[in-house]
Amino acid sequence: MADETRIRMITGGPILVEGPVEITLDDGRVIRSDRFMVALCACKRSRTYPICDTSHRPKHRRGES
Amino acid sequence: MKISYNDHAVSLVTSGGAHPICGYGSQAGYGDRMGHLPRPRGPISEGIISALSGGPLPPAGAPDPFGEDLQVSLHVCYELHYQGFDGVDPAWEWDPGLLGLRRDLEQVFLTALRDGVEGGADVEAAVDAAMIDSPGGVSHFLEDKGELWHLREYVVHRSIYHHKEADPHAFAIPRLTGQAKASLVAVEFDEFGGGRYARMHSKLFCDLMRALGLDDSYLARLDDVPAPMLAVVNMMSLFGLHRSLRGALVGHFASAEITTSPSAARMARALDRLGVAETVFFTEHVEADAVHEQVLRRDVVGDLLRREPELAGDVVFGFQATDLVESRFGAHVLAAWDAGRTSLREAPDGR
Numbered sequence: 241m242a243d244e245t246r247i248r249m250i251t252g253g254p255i256l257v258e259g260p261v262e263i264t265l266d267d268g269r270v271i272r273s274d275r276f277m278v279a280l281c282a283c284k285r286s287r288t289y290p291i292c293d294t295s296h297r298p299k300h301r302r303g304e305s
Numbered sequence: 306m307k308i309s310y311n312d313h314a315v316s317l318v319t320s321g322g323a324h325p326i327c328g329y330g331s332q333a334g335y336g337d338r339m340g341h342l343p344r345p346r347g348p349i350s351e352g353i354i355s356a357l358s359g360g361p362l363p364p365a366g367a368p369d370p371f372g373e374d375l376q377v378s379l380h381v382c383y384e385l386h387y388q389g390f391d392g393v394d395p396a397w398e399w400d401p402g403l404l405g406l407r408r409d410l411e412q413v414f415l416t417a418l419r420d421g422v423e424g425g426a427d428v429e430a431a432v433d434a435a436m437i438d439s440p441g442g443v444s445h446f447l448e449d450k451g452e453l454w455h456l457r458e459y460v461v462h463r464s465i466y467h468h469k470e471a472d473p474h475a476f477a478i479p480r481l482t483g484q485a486k487a488s489l490v491a492v493e494f495d496e497f498g499g500g501r502y503a504r505m506h507s508k509l510f511c512d513l514m515r516a517l518g519l520d521d522s523y524l525a526r527l528d529d530v531p532a533p534m535l536a537v538v539n540m541m542s543l544f545g546l547h548r549s550l551r552g553a554l555v556g557h558f559a560s561a562e563i564t565t566s567p568s569a570a571r572m573a574r575a576l577d578r579l580g581v582a583e584t585v586f587f588t589e590h591v592e593a594d595a596v597h598e599q600v601l602r603r604d605v606v607g608d609l610l611r612r613e614p615e616l617a618g619d620v621v622f623g624f625q626a627t628d629l630v631e632s633r634f635g636a637h638v639l640a641a642w643d644a645g646r647t648s649l650r651e652a653p654d655g656r
Contacts, residue, residue, distance in 0.1 A: 277491070277600060297436050298437055
């Protein structure tokens, strides 16, 4: 049981999966990453979906429109 | 070749002739790294640079902490701990006289950094502040309306750091322990290309420089880069070379990783708009730093503070000092560009 896939869900942020990973999307596209940790988008706002690009963050400093 | 003497070492100084060049038409290929001494920018740097060739060391005096003379002086002192300089005896790295002078200059700089920040020990608030992407920065300018010469200038500024990308943070490794150490090393491994030189971030930056027709030799443009950028890099070296500032180094590293991802995305779009195909340096940073941010916050900062909670104030200082020097750099560059001037010191680049 030592080799379970470890996944960490970040509230308001991405899902962290230990790499390397191969991700298959609905449309058949396959994305591979051999980074030691991969951040998967959970908010669907990423421009590099399914990889997180920090688009989940608030846009401006507090008080600014 | 001439031989010069000083109190502590006999140095062999090669004059003229070839210095090792990294990249840009060099047969040696990039990787051969050694810069040449910069030109002095005032009495202290003049004294240090001539001392490295055999003259006496100057006194520190009371220089402007963010001024050209102090910043280039510190940069020369620190560079002896990285790649050194062509023709300068490597023994200068541990010359007691020079180290004493460096300490005096560091005190001036460190005091100004501490005086320039709010302080406190609320790490969560510091993280939150770094997470919020405020408009009006250099990457916004470049994305919206930057021309090729703006981009080239920006890359020249940043080369002072990216030629040694992730090197200052490696000094944290022997000062950490447990999960904080393991996770910081994992991030550094990524920074250095995961064992593949072609993917090392400093190498990707050299690729970008060459794509822009810039000399990617190690620190080739140092003389053109003004103090605001040197202060960014000197701050990293200051935090890296002092174990007592390891909390600030970790705070700085976390701050940099948190703020890079959105600005790298803007830079990638700026390059697209300007028709520069070599975007890998920035697209890699969008993805990598989204991961590094999480690892730094949770596993490095989090674990460090569980072990050494008394470092919280230093971690916050690292966040705030990074914001201070980066804000000063951004203000300098944008003030020049808004006035239609070069933000570099000497010959405008690429116009």
